[in-house]
Amino acid sequence: MGKSMDLVIRNGVVVFPDRVEKADIGVIDGKIVEISQEISQDGKEVIDAAGKHIFPAATDGHVHFDDPGRTEWETIKNGSQALAAGGGGVFFDMPLNSSPCTLDRVNFEKKLAIAKRDSVCDFGLWGGLCPTNLDKLEELAECGVVGFKAFSCFSGIDEFPGIDDYTAYKGMEKLKKLNLPLMVHCENDGITGKVTGLKNAQNKTGVKDYFEAHAPITEIESISRMITFAEETGCKLIIAHVSTAKGVELVTEARKRGVDISCETIGHYLILTDEDVERLGTLGKCSPPIRDAANQQKMWGKLFNGEITFISSDHSPSDPKLKEKEFMKAWGGISGCQSTLPAVLTHGYHDRKLMLTKVAALTASNVNEVFHIEGKGKIQTGFDADFAIVDLDKEYVLDADSLFYLHKVSPYVGMKFKGQVTQTIVRGRTIFQDGKITAVSGGKLITPARMS
Ligand SMILES: NC(=O)N[C@H]1NC(=O)NC1=O
Numbered sequence: 001m002g003k004s005m006d007l008v009i010r011n012g013v014v015v016f017p018d019r020v021e022k023a024d025i026g027v028i029d030g031k032i033v034e035i036s037q038e039i040s041q042d043g044k045e046v047i048d049a050a051g052k053h054i055f056p057a058a059t060d061g062h063v064h065f066d067d068p069g070r071t072e073w074e075t076i077k078n079g080s081q082a083l084a085a086g087g088g089g090v091f092f093d094m095p096l097n098s099s100p101c102t103l104d105r106v107n108f109e110k111k112l113a114i115a116k117r118d119s120v121c122d123f124g125l126w127g128g129l130c131p132t133n134l135d136k137l138e139e140l141a142e143c144g145v146v147g148f149k150a151f152s153c154f155s156g157i158d159e160f161p162g163i164d165d166y167t168a169y170k171g172m173e174k175l176k177k178l179n180l181p182l183m184v185h186c187e188n189d190g191i192t193g194k195v196t197g198l199k200n201a202q203n204k205t206g207v208k209d210y211f212e213a214h215a216p217i218t219e220i221e222s223i224s225r226m227i228t229f230a231e232e233t234g235c236k237l238i239i240a241h242v243s244t245a246k247g248v249e250l251v252t253e254a255r256k257r258g259v260d261i262s263c264e265t266i267g268h269y270l271i272l273t274d275e276d277v278e279r280l281g282t283l284g285k286c287s288p289p290i291r292d293a294a295n296q297q298k299m300w301g302k303l304f305n306g307e308i309t310f311i312s313s314d315h316s317p318s319d320p321k322l323k324e325k326e327f328m329k330a331w332g333g334i335s336g337c338q339s340t341l342p343a344v345l346t347h348g349y350h351d352r353k354l355m356l357t358k359v360a361a362l363t364a365s366n367v368n369e370v371f372h373i374e375g376k377g378k379i380q381t382g383f384d385a386d387f388a389i390v391d392l393d394k395e396y397v398l399d400a401d402s403l404f405y406l407h408k409v410s411p412y413v414g415m416k417f418k419g420q421v422t423q424t425i426v427r428g429r430t431i432f433q434d435g436k437i438t439a440v441s442g443g444k445l446i447t448p449a450r451m452s
């Protein structure tokens with residue numbers, strides 16, 4: 001007799017990497033130990049998932065939970081709970097907008113202590129690359145960062161300056177040696193800064209002025225430049241939140257030439273259009289901005305054919321007061337981490353017939369593969385028992401009360417969804433069930449496997 005099961009999930013339809021099939025799942029010590037048509041033994045806990053689909057819990061590779069230091073914007077506690085409510089089991093927290101930013105070991109450790117105390121999800125931590133911390137990359141790598149984030153433009157946060165060309169080039173040289181990826185927020189600073197200045201001087205501060213200042217060319221030029229540095233240095237490059245189909249095309253072309261490159265997009269670029277932003281006002285402000293419907297349709301095409309590697313939320317809230325300004329001057333950032341998986345199910349699977357295996361790849365397995373996170377993101381024996389149990393045909397309208405964010409605002413409020421997360425499990429432990437968070441902490445640090 002083997003060890004008895006801690007958890008058995010019966011009768012669910014399981015979304016495996018290559019097929020969708022009814023199966024039972026057995027869990028011991030937080031890991032999947034058996035997958036079969038029927039597990040005869042009982043577990044200490046048994047979940048009957050009849051009528052439900054079991055996805056790998058989502059990994060959100062890009063969130064800003066703002067601990068420590070900007071906890072009036074968002075917190076790891078609230079953010080991780082919101083993620084769990086949307087079927088997420090893991091997040092990678094950005095080095096900003098926390099204050100101090102994660103630019104060295106000391107501040108990595110400060111954030112780590114808070115995440116261990118407050119996160120219900122497992123988590124990876126990003127390090128930052130700025131012109132001021134080229135000498136700190138090794139120590140951050142030793143800490144176990146999942147990768148490094150940089151901005152080619154103003155980041156919105158004074159303590160996190162954008163990179164100049166020298167920093168991009170030298171930083172990538174160093175990260176190649178450290179075998180860690182660089183993710184870049186790509187927008188051309190010269191054009192965006194100049195147009196923003198001119199617009200502000202003329203008191204033109206509306207939504208259309210913002211779109212002009214952040215026109216597609218600003219993203220496209222910056223992506224091209226970063227690809228050039230990556231091609232030369234051999235550094236693994238990830239383009240952050242690509243908003244334009246042309247941007248994705250550049251990534252695909254580079255990949256075909258042998259550049260080690262991938263890209264993420266964000267739920268809001270797939271679901272909202274520029275017209276929605278005009279309606280929503282500053283609630284829908286982000287950078288790069290949400291583009292037009294023709295571009296969005298092309299983005300879906302690129303998602304279907306595998307050109308986009310993974311989908312994140314770029315959950316980036318602020319103090320609500322910073323949104324109560326003229327469009328140009330308001331905070332750029334959208335709250336959305338509770339809605340990514342439901343949005344992809346609604347607009348991808350139900351509306352466009354995106355296969356469930358692809359949904360799982362885009363929300364869970366691809367991101368873990370890109371970052372060399374072992375044992376996460378797939379329903380497979382030996383992997384962590386991280387699941388999102390979903391009632392796939394259940395329809396609901398998202399109301400603000402059901403949000404776990406510190407500030408209960410999101411452009412997704414009032415939107416119809418089809419596909420409701422009913423339970424989220426991380427390493428065999430239920431952290432969210434039927435609208436309620438069922439854990440107070442328990443998340444652990446995830447670090448990449450690094451070849452020496
Ligand atoms: N600093 C920060 O969170 N910026 C994010 N907000 C946004 O809309 N795009 C970003 O990169």
Ligand SMILES: [Zn+2]
Pocket residue numbers: 062063064094314316
């Ligand atoms: Zn971001």
